[in-house]
Amino acid sequence: MIRKTRTSRNLPADLQLIVLLQIVTDIAVLLDIAVVRQIISFIYLTIAPGYVFLKVIRLKTKNSIDTLLYSVGLDIASLMFVGLLINTLLPIAGFTSPLSTTPLLLALNIFVLSCCIVVYQRDRNNVLPTIEFPKRYLPLAILPCLAVAGAVAMTVWESNLVLLVMLASIPVLVTLMTIWRRKFSLQFLGLALFAIALALVIHTSMVTNYIVGYDINSEFQVFQLTNNTSHWISSPRVGSSLYNIMSSDDRISKGYSMLSLTIYPTIYSKISAIDGTLLFKVLYPLILSLIPLALYSFYSSKISKIEAFLAIFLILSNLDFFNIEGFPAKQIVAEFFLVLLLLIILKNGMSPSHRIFLFIIFAGGLAVSHYAISYVLLFFLLVPWVIYKASRYTTFRLGTTRIGLDLILLVFVMAFGWYIFTSSSAPFDSLVNFGSYVSKNIITDFFDPSTRTQTVLAGIGATGAASFAHLIGRLFFYLSEFLIVIGVLKTLLKKEFARFGSDYTIFSVLGLAILFFCIVVPNFAKFFRVERFYQISLLFLAPFFVIGTQTISGFFTARFLRTHKETFALGLILIAVVPLFFFETGFIYETTKDISYSVSLSMYRMDIRSLYGRTTDAKEVAAALWLSSQKSPVQDIVYGDYVATLTILTSYGMMSGVNLRYLPNSTSFLNDGNYVFLRRVNTEEGIVDQLSYEPFNVTYIQTALESESLVYSNGEAVVFKIYSPVLNSTFPLP
Secondary structure, eight states: OOOEEOOOOOOOHHHHHHHHHHHHHHHHHHOOTTTTHHHHHHHHHHHHHHHHHHHHHTOOOOSSSHHHHHHHHHHHHHHHHHHHHHHGGGGTTTOOTSSHHHHHHHHHHHHHEEEHHHHHHHHHSSEEEOOOGGGGGGGGGGHHHHHHHHHHHHHHHOOOOOHHHHHHHHHHHHHHHTTGGGSSSHHHHHHHHHHHHHHHHHHHHHHSSSOOSSSSHHHHHHHHHHHHOOOSSOOOOOSSSSHHHHHOHHHHHHHOOOOOTTTHHHHHHHOOOOHHHHHHHHHHHHHHHHHHHHHHHTTTTSSSSHHHHHHHHHTTSSSHHHGGGSHHHHHHHHHHHHHHHHHHHSSSSSOHHHHHHHHHHHHHHTTTHHHHHHHHHHHHHHHHHHHHHHHSSSSOOOOOOSOHHHHHHHHHHHHHHHHHHSSSHHHHHHHHHHHHHHHHTTTTTTGGGSOOOOOHHHHHHHHOOOHHHHHHHHHHHHHHHHHHHEEEEEEHTTTTTGOHHHHHHHHHHHHHHHHHHHHSSGGGGGTHHHHHHHHHHHHHHHHHHHHHHHHHHHHHHHHHHOOOHHHHHHHHHHHHHHHHHHHHHHHHHHHTTTTOOOOOGGGGOOOHHHHHTTTOOOHHHHHHHHHHHHHHHSOOOOOEEEHHTHHHHHSSSOTTTTTTTOOSSSSOOOOOOOOEEEIIIIIOEEEOSSSSSSEETTTTHHEEEEEEGGEEEOOEEEHHHOOOOOOOOOOOOO
C-alpha cells in the first residue's frame, strides 16, 4: 500500500531512514568494514538517490509499486548522470581519477542530503507518499532464496534438487493465486510476479562462479576499462591504447559509449567494493526482475488484475526472459527505461509537467544505455505519430495520442547526438552499416534460408526438433504465438481500441511487424538477435495472449457452458501457459533425462563441449589472467578458438580485436612472440571450434608447436608462446 503521512518540524521517518543509511554507508566505506560495506552500500545506491529525487519532484503515485518503479528508474538515471558530471568536471580541475571512491561518495552525499533538505524545507507541512509493504508479503521472498540456494547447490555439489523444487512451486503458486484471485490484492500479485521473475533470473545468473553468455563478456571488459582507470573517456585520443582497442573491436567501441556499462557499474564497484563478477550477477538481474512489475502496473490498469498477472506470467515463461546468458546487461537497463516510458506515455493519472520531465529523464537514460533499443523507441514513437497524422485525411479516427513531434525530436537528438559524439560514433556507424547491408542484399538473399538465424527458422517450424519432448515444447510455444495473433486480430477487427488505447494497440501491431521483418527480411534478425526482438515485442503482445484465449473460450462457452465462463477462460490460459513454463525452463527435459540446454539444471550431465561452450571454469580464468599479465598490451597477438576469443579472453583476459585472433587450421600465420590459448574443450576433447567452419583436431597444433613453446599449463587450459616461425601445415578434420 502507499501510506501518506503529514510531516512536521521533524524530518519525516522515511527521510530519517535515508539519512541514517547515508551515515552508515559513509562509515562502512571509509572504514572498509567487510560485508557491511557491500550490503549497506548496495542497498543505499539502489534506493536512496532515486527515492529522494522522487520526493523533490513531488510525484504523487497511486500505489507503492509505482513509487518503487519510478524511484529505481530515477536512481539509475541519477547515478549515471551524476557520475557523468563528476567525470567531466573533475579532470578540468586536475583530477585524473574522477570516478574513484572519495569523489563519488562525496558527490552522492551532497546530492542525497541536498534533496533531503529541499524536501524538508519545502514540504514539511504537505502530505507526502511513502512506500510500505505489509509484513505478510515476506513469504514471497522464499522463491528467490530457493533460487540462490539451488544455484549454490548446483555449482558446488552438482545437485539440482532445490532448483527443481523451486521451479515446480512456481506454477503451483500461480494456479492457487488464479483460483483464489479475489483474496489477493493488486499489490500482492505484483510483488509475487517480482519474486517469480527474480527467482527465475537468479537460477540462471548465479549457477556458476563466473559471468555467463557472449555479449556480456565484452560488456565486462568495457566495465573494467572504466573501473580500472577510474575515468571514462568519451572520445579517446588518437593513438592511445584505448583508441587502438576501440578502433579494432566494434564490440568494445559500441559498449564503451554506454553509461550503463561504464559509469553506472563503476559507481557500485568503487563504493560497495563488490567484485565485478558478482556485481554483474546481482545488479543487472535485479533490474531485469523489475520489468514484469512495471508491466503489471500498466496491464492492471487496462484489464483485470488476474488477467494482467497471467499475461506477465507468459512473459516469465519464455526462455528469452530468464536466459541471462543471451541477455546483455546494457539491454536490461535500457529495457527497464523503455517500460517506464511506456508507463509514462500510456498510463493515466500523471500531470503533464511530471510526464514530460520523467520522459526526458528516462529517454535520456535509455539513450546512454543501449543504442539498439533507442532506435526501437524512436521507431515506436515515429510510426504511430505518422499514422495519427495520416488518419486525419481518412474517415478512420484513432482518437487522441500523447505522442507528439516534440517527443520524437527529443529522442532523436538525445540518441543520435550521444552516439555520434561518443566512442568515435560506433553505435551510429553500426546502424548505418546495417541498413546499407540489408538494403543491398535484400533481393539476392530473399530466398536464402542461411540469411535467417537458426532461431528464426525454428520459430517458424523450418528445422527439426531435437526429440519428441522438444517437439511438444515447440507446439506449446506455437500455441502461445497463435493465441497472441488471435487476440490482436480480435482487437483490430472488433475495433476494441478503447480497451488499451490507440497508442498501445499500434505499439502491439508494430511488435508483430518487427517479428515479421525478422522472418521475411534477410539478415534483419542478426542486427539485434531475434530472441531479443521477440522478448521486447512480447512486452506489448502479452495481454493479447489472454484476449486470444478468452476468444477461444468464448466460442465454446457460448455453445456448451452457461455458467463459470470466467473460470473456464482462466483454466484455458493456465493449460496453455503452465506446460510452456515447464518446457521453457528445462524442467521437463531434466526430469525425463531428455536433451537439455539448461545449464542451471543439467550441467552435471552435459558433455564438456556443450557445457564449456556456454560457461567458464576457474582454471580457464586463471590461464586467461596469467596470459593477460604476460603479453604486451598491443604488440603480442593471441590466438584461440572462437568461443575463447569471444568469452574468457575478452572478459577476464581483457583482450580485444587489437591483439585477439581466431585460431584457423593453418599455422603459417604464427610469428615470433605470438601466443596460442587452448581452453578445456581444446585440451580434453581435442577439438578447436570455429565460427563458420567445421572444427579441426587440436593435436596437429600441438605437434606443430615445439615442446618448449609451452609456457603455461594448469591441467585444463594451456598457453603456448611462439619463439620462432612454425612450418606451414593444414590440419585435417577429425
